[in-house]
Amino acid sequence: MTIDRPQAKNKVDVVFDETTNTGVIYVDGVDSSKTVTFKISSDxxxxxxxxxxxxxxxxRSDYLRHVIQYYIKVIKSQNSKSP
Incomplete structure (x- = not known):
């Protein structure tokens, strides 16, 4: 799902999608982020x-963001050590 940012009138804009019950807060000067939805097992x-x-x-969002960033760093580090 992609939510397009409306014309910014304020320093902070909130866009809410009633069909999915999701919202995005945009702050001027901060890169916009994308929402990713996925399923994982209960375990x-x-x-x-x-x-x-x-x-x-x-x-959970902060945790998963940090895990993904860490994993990408590990993969890049391993790739740079490969012959």
Whole structure:
């Protein structure tokens, strides 16, 4: 799903899509982000929640964002070490 940003009149704009019950907050000077929706098993979600709590991460989105960024760094590091 892509939500187009309306013409910005304020420093902060909120766009809410009633069909999907999702909203995006846009802040001037901050790159827009994309919403990604996916399904995972209950077991994996439980592991995500446990690890997020252990690391004092405030929410799943922040946790998954950090995990993805870390994994990308690891892959890039491994690729740079390959002959």
């Amino acid at each position: 994996l979600l439980e592991k995500v929640d446990e690890d997020a709590r252990r690391r004092s991460v405030q929410n």
